[in-house]
Amino acid sequence: MANSGLQMLGFVLALLGWIALIVATIMPQWRMSSYANDNIITAVAIYQGLWMACTTLSTGQISCKVYDSILQLDSALQATRALMVVSIVFGVLGMAVSAMGMKCTKCGGEDKVKKSRIAMVGGFLFLIGGLCALIACSWYGHQIIQDFYNPYTPVNSKYEFGAGVFIGWAGSLLAILGGALLTCSCTKKSGYSGRQYPKPAKSKAPSTTKEYV
Numbered sequence: 001m002a003n004s005g006l007q008m009l010g011f012v013l014a015l016l017g018w019i020a021l022i023v024a025t026i027m028p029q030w031r032m033s034s035y036a037n038d039n040i041i042t043a044v045a046i047y048q049g050l051w052m053a054c055t056t057l058s059t060g061q062i063s064c065k066v067y068d069s070i071l072q073l074d075s076a077l078q079a080t081r082a083l084m085v086v087s088i089v090f091g092v093l094g095m096a097v098s099a100m101g102m103k104c105t106k107c108g109g110e111d112k113v114k115k116s117r118i119a120m121v122g123g124f125l126f127l128i129g130g131l132c133a134l135i136a137c138s139w140y141g142h143q144i145i146q147d148f149y150n151p152y153t154p155v156n157s158k159y160e161f162g163a164g165v166f167i168g169w170a171g172s173l174l175a176i177l178g179g180a181l182l183t184c185s186c187t188k189k190s191g192y193s194g195r196q197y198p199k200p201a202k203s204k205a206p207s208t209t210k211e212y213v
Contacts, residue, residue, distance in 0.1 A: 003103070003116075006181055006184065006185040007098075007102050007181075007182060007185045008102070009178075009181055010123065010177075010178045010179070010180070010181025010182040010185065011098055011099075011102060011182060013174050013175075013177050013178030013181065014091070014095075014098070014123075014126040014130075014175050014178025014182065015095065015178070016174050016178075017126075017130060017170075017172065017174030017176075017177075017178060018088070018091035018094075018095065018126075018129070018171070018175060019171070020167050020168070020170055020171025020174060021087055021088055021091065021133050021168060021172065021175065022088060023167055023171075024084070024133075024164045024165075024168035025050060025084045025085070025088065025168075026051070027049060027163065027167070028047050028048065028049030028051070028052050028053065028054045028064060028164070029049060029054075029162035029163045029164050030047075030048060030049045030050060030140065030162045030164035031047070031048050031140075031144050031159040031160065031161065031162045031165070032045065032046065032047045032048075032159060032162045033045055033046040033047075033158075033159060033160075034148065034158040034159055034160045044056070044057060044058070046159075047162060048159065048162075049162075050081045050084065050164075051066060051067065052064050052066045052067060053065055053067070076139060076140060076143040079136070080136045080137075080139060083132045083133065083135055083136035083139075084132075084136050084168070087129040087130065087132040087133035087136070087172070087175070088129070089129075090125050090126070090132065091126065091175065093122075093125045094122045094125035094126040094129060094179065095122070097118060097119075097121050097122035097125060098119050098122030098123065098125075098126070098182055099122075100118050101115045101117070101118025101119030101120070101121070102115070102119055103115060103116075116185065119182050119185060120182065120183050122179075122182055123178075123179040123180065123181070123182025123183035123185075125179070126175050126182065127175075127176055127179035127180065127183065128179075129175055130172045130173070130174075130175030130176035130179060131172070131176065133168055133171060133175065134172035134173070134176070136168070137165050137169050140165060141161060141165050144159055144160065144161060144165075147159065148160070
């Protein structure tokens with residue numbers, strides 16, 4: 001029963017992490033214009049994401065534009081986009097495989113050991129997807145820090161962390177934690193079926209012959 005609860009907890013955490021990764025990938029607030037030092041802009045706020053860039057005016061109007069060409073993007077952004085898409089794909093596969101191997105479902109047969117191993121494979125898929133997203137967000141965050149402290153970067157071109165990076169970090173950690181719980185829920189033996197008991201020895205029938213001197 002505890003094993004089934006561990007599987008359910010791991011699946012729910014991994015599912016929440018996968019949803020957070022989708023939200024982080026779609027939203028444009030991965031980095032925003034910095035207001036540090038003398039870079040004070042009150043009329044315009046610029047946000048950049050993986051797929052588009054948005055501008056917020058002082059009047060409250062928001063204007064977004066999708067990137068025209070992939071070839072014009074820098075290598076860090078292209079790698080981040082690819083890793084986030086890969087993490088979402090691994091999350092879809094992890095959900096499908098884990099749902100077949102969980103004890104609360106009827107898919108995957110009746111063998112509990114086989115089902116737990118299938119759930120373990122789903123946990124590994126969630127782990128790989130979470131690691132891909134963690135690498136992507138950390139790489140993108142490192143690029144923001146490097147450009148911010150670069151003395152050759154213009155003051156008006158410096159950016160800070162946006163909400164998308166933090167949501168991506170949270171989603172990747174949830175996916176890794178959920179995948180780890182699914183992996184640890186694998187059982188080695190199915191109940192008492194593997195335990196062998198010695199068979200009772202057959203009693204010998206009493207001899208009817210008598211010994212004669």
